[in-house]
Amino acid sequence: MNYTTFIASSEEYAPSRVVLFGAPYDSTTSFRPGTRFGPTAIRSESFGIETYSPLQDRDLEDFPFFDSGDLELPFGAPDRALEMIETRAEEILEAGKIPFLLGGEHLVTLGAVRAVAKRHPDLHIIHFDAHADLREDYLGVRLSHACVMRRCHDLLGDGRIFQFGIRSGTREEFAFMRDGHVVTEPFSDATLPQVVELIPPDAPVYLTIDMDVLDPSAFPGTGTPEAGGFTYRQLVADVVRICGQLNVVGIDNVELAPTLDPTGRSTALACTFLRECLLALHS
Numbered sequence: 001m002n003y004t005t006f007i008a009s010s011e012e013y014a015p016s017r018v019v020l021f022g023a024p025y026d027s028t029t030s031f032r033p034g035t036r037f038g039p040t041a042i043r044s045e046s047f048g049i050e051t052y053s054p055l056q057d058r059d060l061e062d063f064p065f066f067d068s069g070d071l072e073l074p075f076g077a078p079d080r081a082l083e084m085i086e087t088r089a090e091e092i093l094e095a096g097k098i099p100f101l102l103g104g105e106h107l108v109t110l111g112a113v114r115a116v117a118k119r120h121p122d123l124h125i126i127h128f129d130a131h132a133d134l135r136e137d138y139l140g141v142r143l144s145h146a147c148v149m150r151r152c153h154d155l156l157g158d159g160r161i162f163q164f165g166i167r168s169g170t171r172e173e174f175a176f177m178r179d180g181h182v183v184t185e186p187f188s189d190a191t192l193p194q195v196v197e198l199i200p201p202d203a204p205v206y207l208t209i210d211m212d213v214l215d216p217s218a219f220p221g222t223g224t225p226e227a228g229g230f231t232y233r234q235l236v237a238d239v240v241r242i243c244g245q246l247n248v249v250g251i252d253n254v255e256l257a258p259t260l261d262p263t264g265r266s267t268a269l270a271c272t273f274l275r276e277c278l279l280a281l282h283s
Helices: 035-048 079-095 108-119 148-156 171-178 192-198 230-247 265-281
Strands: 018-025 065-070 098-103 125-128 159-165 183-186 204-210 247-254
Touching: 018 035, 018 079, 035 065, 035 098, 035 265, 079 098, 079 108, 079 247, 098 265, 108 148, 108 204, 108 247, 125 148, 125 230, 148 159, 148 204, 192 230, 204 230, 230 265, 247 265
Parallel strands: 018 065, 018 098, 098 247, 125 159, 125 204, 159 183, 204 247
Antiparallel strands: none
16 A cells, blocks of 8 residues: 555546645644644544545446645745645646645645636636635735635635635724625525536636634644534535535645644545545545
């Protein structure tokens, strides 16, 4: 077994529809660091789960995907780190494949979104998170995990970002939502079916999933946990719906900090969730 790749990863790049790559970066983390260890933990612990999903009645062994490993990102230097992430995502897109980014803190999403938006100017983003991430800056810094969705809005403009599960943010962030710049479902995913119907089925969608959207009782291993979150099965059902009905052209899964959960259950959940995401992308 190769414990440096996710379970059932193909050894061949060409036939793979989805390409994993890791961004072990947490230099702008505002509370508890450790997400840079997330991609490695997910890969090594993935061998504790099955390749088969009873939920979807699908097996990873039937759908080739390629794990291209982690980028070697510089500490600090968010501009350079984002450039490197953007370049890797561009290479994957150029090959006609779906980039699947493993974080790392949520800022890494911006690098992948830049690449996807250049290729798909009509891009939409569906965002699961406990936090709005819509600050103009955090302590005077515009490139921060607390600002990543605001930077994505700078790229896409109004009405193209749809947020679910948000239950934390500044007064200014919630005012930004109410002014219609983004479409937000606080605390819930109740309007997800309507959003899926609203977005044309052939429109390109980037799906970004901050794992702290889950309740800390299920997922304590994250830097900024927030009470009142989703259940695991709720989040998986949402991802299966989105991937089954919309044109997902890029995806990420961020903010696992494995060292913050000594029980290991957060990493185990992240492994199973990644399996479900990979299988949903092949629907």
